[in-house]
Amino acid sequence: MSDTSSTKGDSAQVGVSRYLLNHMRDYGLLFALIAIMLFFQIVTDGTLLKPVNITNLFLQNSYIIIMALGMLIVIVGGNIDLSVGSVMGFIGALSAVMIVNLDVPVAVTIPVCLFVGGLIGAAQGYWVAYWKIPSFIVTLAGMLVFRGLSLWLLEGQSVGPFPKSFQLLSTGFVPDVFGVGRPNVTALVVGGVAALAIVYMGLRKRRRNSAYGIVDEPLVVFIARNAIVSGALLFVAYKLSTFRGLPNVLVTMGVLTVIYAFVTEHTTIGRRVYALGGNEKAAKLSGIRTERLMFLTFVNMGVLAALAGLIFAARLNTATPKAGFAVELDVIAAVFIGGASMSGGVGMIVGAVVGAFIMGVMNNGMSIMGIGIDYQQVIKGLVLLAAVIFDVYNKQKQR
Amino acid sequence: MQTILEMRNITKTFPGVKALDDVNLKVANGEIHALVGENGAGKSTLMKVLSGVHADGSYEGEVHFDGQLTAFSGIGDSEALGIIIIHQELALVPLLSIAENLFLGNELAHKGIVNWPETYRRTEALLAKVGLHEPPAALVDTLGVGKQQLVEIAKALSKDVRLLILDEPTAALSESDSQVLLDLLLELKAQGVTSIIISHKLNEVRRVADTITIIRDGSTVSTLDARQQAITEEQIVRDMVGRDLSQRYPARQRIAGEMLLEVNDWNVWHPEHKTRQVIRDIDFHVRAGEVVGIAGLMGAGRTELAMSLFGHSYGQNISGSVSLRGEPLDVSTVSAAIRGGLAYVTEDRKELGLILDESIHRNITLANLRDVSSSGVINQAEEARVAEGYRQAMNIRTPSVAQRVVNLSGGNQQKVVLSKWLFTAPEVLILDEPTRGIDVGAKFEIYGIINELSAQGKGVIMISSEMPELLGMSDRIYVMNEGGFVGELSASEASQERIMSLIVTD
Numbered sequence: 080m081s082d083t084s085s086t087k088g089d090s091a092q093v094g095v096s097r098y099l100l101n102h103m104r105d106y107g108l109l110f111a112l113i114a115i116m117l118f119f120q121i122v123t124d125g126t127l128l129k130p131v132n133i134t135n136l137f138l139q140n141s142y143i144i145i146m147a148l149g150m151l152i153v154i155v156g157g158n159i160d161l162s163v164g165s166v167m168g169f170i171g172a173l174s175a176v177m178i179v180n181l182d183v184p185v186a187v188t189i190p191v192c193l194f195v196g197g198l199i200g201a202a203q204g205y206w207v208a209y210w211k212i213p214s215f216i217v218t219l220a221g222m223l224v225f226r227g228l229s230l231w232l233l234e235g236q237s238v239g240p241f242p243k244s245f246q247l248l249s250t251g252f253v254p255d256v257f258g259v260g261r262p263n264v265t266a267l268v269v270g271g272v273a274a275l276a277i278v279y280m281g282l283r284k285r286r287r288n289s290a291y292g293i294v295d296e297p298l299v300v301f302i303a304r305n306a307i308v309s310g311a312l313l314f315v316a317y318k319l320s321t322f323r324g325l326p327n328v329l330v331t332m333g334v335l336t337v338i339y340a341f342v343t344e345h346t347t348i349g350r351r352v353y354a355l356g357g358n359e360k361a362a363k364l365s366g367i368r369t370e371r372l373m374f375l376t377f378v379n380m381g382v383l384a385a386l387a388g389l390i391f392a393a394r395l396n397t398a399t400p401k402a403g404f405a406v407e408l409d410v411i412a413a414v415f416i417g418g419a420s421m422s423g424g425v426g427m428i429v430g431a432v433v434g435a436f437i438m439g440v441m442n443n444g445m446s447i448m449g450i451g452i453d454y455q456q457v458i459k460g461l462v463l464l465a466a467v468i469f470d471v472y473n474k475q476k477q478r
Numbered sequence: 479m480q481t482i483l484e485m486r487n488i489t490k491t492f493p494g495v496k497a498l499d500d501v502n503l504k505v506a507n508g509e510i511h512a513l514v515g516e517n518g519a520g521k522s523t524l525m526k527v528l529s530g531v532h533a534d535g536s537y538e539g540e541v542h543f544d545g546q547l548t549a550f551s552g553i554g555d556s557e558a559l560g561i562i563i564i565h566q567e568l569a570l571v572p573l574l575s576i577a578e579n580l581f582l583g584n585e586l587a588h589k590g591i592v593n594w595p596e597t598y599r600r601t602e603a604l605l606a607k608v609g610l611h612e613p614p615a616a617l618v619d620t621l622g623v624g625k626q627q628l629v630e631i632a633k634a635l636s637k638d639v640r641l642l643i644l645d646e647p648t649a650a651l652s653e654s655d656s657q658v659l660l661d662l663l664l665e666l667k668a669q670g671v672t673s674i675i676i677s678h679k680l681n682e683v684r685r686v687a688d689t690i691t692i693i694r695d696g697s698t699v700s701t702l703d704a705r706q707q708a709i710t711e712e713q714i715v716r717d718m719v720g721r722d723l724s725q726r727y728p729a730r731q732r733i734a735g736e737m738l739l740e741v742n743d744w745n746v747w748h749p750e751h752k753t754r755q756v757i758r759d760i761d762f763h764v765r766a767g768e769v770v771g772i773a774g775l776m777g778a779g780r781t782e783l784a785m786s787l788f789g790h791s792y793g794q795n796i797s798g799s800v801s802l803r804g805e806p807l808d809v810s811t812v813s814a815a816i817r818g819g820l821a822y823v824t825e826d827r828k829e830l831g832l833i834l835d836e837s838i839h840r841n842i843t844l845a846n847l848r849d850v851s852s853s854g855v856i857n858q859a860e861e862a863r864v865a866e867g868y869r870q871a872m873n874i875r876t877p878s879v880a881q882r883v884v885n886l887s888g889g890n891q892q893k894v895v896l897s898k899w900l901f902t903a904p905e906v907l908i909l910d911e912p913t914r915g916i917d918v919g920a921k922f923e924i925y926g927i928i929n930e931l932s933a934q935g936k937g938v939i940m941i942s943s944e945m946p947e948l949l950g951m952s953d954r955i956y957v958m959n960e961g962g963f964v965g966e967l968s969a970s971e972a973s974q975e976r977i978m979s980l981i982v983t984d
Contacts, residue, residue: 287859346854347847354844357833364791364822364830365845365898366813424835 200381239397270316889920
């Protein structure tokens with residue numbers, strides 16, 4: 080982009096760099112993730128992208144990413160949920176008490192826990208949506224309440240271990256259906272299919288947009304972006320296949336990400352959430368039942384926080400009173416790094432997921448380097464600030 | 479006459495656009511100078527150059543104030559010389575008192591400790607000057623827009639203003655509040671204050687202005703001296719749009735068809751004060767192809783009537799019956815009202831009508847996503863096609879429907895709102911101040927759209943504070959005052975005087 084002046088004569092070139100400048104935020108995020116990964120790959124002498132570490136990366140960050148999906152929707156709807164860390168801890172505790180202490184079957188516990196998560200979301204969403212109490216306050220209260228309730232449920236102790244069937248939720252791997260084992264062909268096939276699907280969907284969208292004259296990205300950028308994304312997918316799939324294959328959580332996470340991306344971008348309910356966050360009064364006067372919609376964003380968040388709680392408990396193989404402590408901050412940070420706007424109406428699922436990965440890779444990379452938790456916090460904080468400043472700067476420049 | 483301000487050969491370029499091209503403006507000391515032009519003609523940019531928002535060096539040309547060449551690097555520099563600009567969006571803090579607002583940033587303080595008795599004393603003096611009888615401790619929030627405007631002017635006076643610039647000061651004001659404001663301007667002129675007024679309301683311009691400068695497409699078109707001879711509105715309009723608008727209101731075949739909408743015994747109480755009745759015993763009807771105007775002063779309850787009809791969006795304890803073509807119509811929720819065939823184009827398009835950060839096509843389909851989706855999944859190709867259709871039909875000036883509406887001019891934004899409601903295929907449209915804050919050319923286009931709707935047999939209810947517009951467009955006019963209808967006039971009987979007399983003799 081620094082060569083704008085030298086290529087002024089070539090209109091196509093100027094088009095590309097102008098386009099990239101205008102969409103700096105979207106591509107910047109992807110480049111930032113790649114740059115951060117390359118950086119840690121080099122400074123950790125290649126440890127970052129070792130198959131075992133890639134697998135770990137997914138296992139460590141799955142619960143953050145799952146909650147970031149719900150948080151994005153809450154934030155796009157113009158609210159915030161500070162209680163997700165506590166709710167996640169509470170549901171972990173609930174599952175431990177049910178399975179370990181009360182011998183409730185896993186197959187019963189999981190749906191009950193998800194339902195309770197939904198109820199918790201509903202209880203908070205009710206006050207926010209129908210009583211117009213600021214979500215910051217309602218969920219701050221929820222954060223304290225459910226932190227306390229987890230302590231009470233666990234009586235201050237750690238409860239575990241869980242049976243094997245429950246642990247699979249998080250530490251299990253998809254068996255190789257092709258029976259090769261290593262390399263794990265299932266992982267390769269899934270990676271290949273996902274890459275193909277992304278390219279196909281991209282082409283379809285591009286064709287349709289050009290038919291309706293909606294300005295689209297230049298062909299060069301389109302090809303480069305798809306090459307990077309599908310290349311990265313194939314690379315990850317290959318790496319995973321040489322270790323233990325596809326982790327179960329990666330599948331859960333991947334499927335949920337695709338579903339939420341589809342819902343937010345292609346369905347009426349998704350569109351209405353953006354309208355709600357963009358201008359609640361206008362949305363209401365357009366016939367949208369804004370209260371109910373806002374309420375539902377919290378119910379959804381509760382269910383996802385519950386799922387995250389189950390996965391987290393299964394991974395640690397124990398429920399502790401400290402589980403989920405301050406996790407809400409990581410989740411919220413991921414969403415904002417991903418380009419969502421505090422005032423609502425703006426943000427994308429893909430952004431939130433990439434934001435969560437940026438946080439995750441930094442955590443992981445800095446831990447491998449042996450950087451103390453003190454510096455890690457400082458660096459993460461500065462990255463969040465830098466991302467938001469970059470956002471605001473871009474917006475001002477566009478004006 | 480002595481010249482206080484002279485802007486010479488101002489040219490200001492934004493990346494890709496020449497916003498001002500060799501503009502000249504000369505303002506004589508002690509006069510009221512009107513600056514008129516269509517939206518986007520460059521009036522605001524010119525004022526930003528004058529007030530230092532666009533710093534010296536970012537434009538070409540010279541600004542002389544009091545015979546001195548200026549070089550403002552910020553708004554503070556221009557204010558120091560007594561050039562004060564009052565923007566369309568008022569810059570008052572609603573939850574602070576009048577006195578606190580007047581001296582905000584300029585507090586009467588010694589070592590950081592505010593001298594309240596002195597502040598209140600001076601506030602009272604300033605309020606007396608602008609003719610506002612409110613206690614200095616009253617919160618700005620409790621004042622109407624008209625009075626808030628006066629507070630802004632008082633604030634300007636507190637800074638020893640020499641040149642007062644008002645950007646669309648009466649856009650949000652009722653007829654009577656506008657009169658008060660214009661009288662005040664004349665009064666200030668008598669005291670020697672020079673002012674520049676930017677306005678779309680040509681009758682007001684004619685009333686107060688000594689000189690009128692007309693800007694079109696970033697250039698000065700003409701400067702008319704209203705002291706020499708009377709300037710007609712036609713003259714101004716011609717220079718503004720660069721063509722003759724032989725008729726301000728396009729002609730329409732007036733046909734009143736079958737009975738469309740009937741409202742009976744409509745009663746509404748205030749949403750917060752249970753005992754305060756806002757709408758009383760209103761009966762009215764609209765026939766197919768009819769344009770029905772609702773006249774009234776600000777606060778008469780016109781918007782409240784419209785919003786309570788549209789899905790009970792305003793008020794409580796609503797009673798009365800609504801029917802469409804003789805069948806009872808459910809208007810208890812907005813979605814029911816839309817399904818039933820009502821559409822409401824709100825008065826405040828930015829606050830209530832549009833999602834500014836979203837694209838044109840996403841705004842247009844918002845009230846009727848059903849028609850561009852199946853089982854909850856939006857067909858984005860169909861959506862783009864629908865939006866493109868409206869872009870062409872309504873002549874929305876934009877390179878693409880993917881453009882965010884915040885980047886459009888007022889007139890084009892209004893066309894997006896209209897498109898959004900037309901896409902719901904309504905039978906009756908309620909248009910609340912459909913041409914507020916948009917320029918003459920766009921107004922004409924909006925009138926054309928209204929006529930087309932009427933020709934298609936739709937019923938149009940038009941609420942407007944601009945009397946000439948109501949008289950020019952309506953087949954019938956209901957006159958509203960204090961929550962009730964006080965009269966009904968046919969197009970032939972209606973006149974500004976008759977409407978006013980119905981209101982004042984109520």
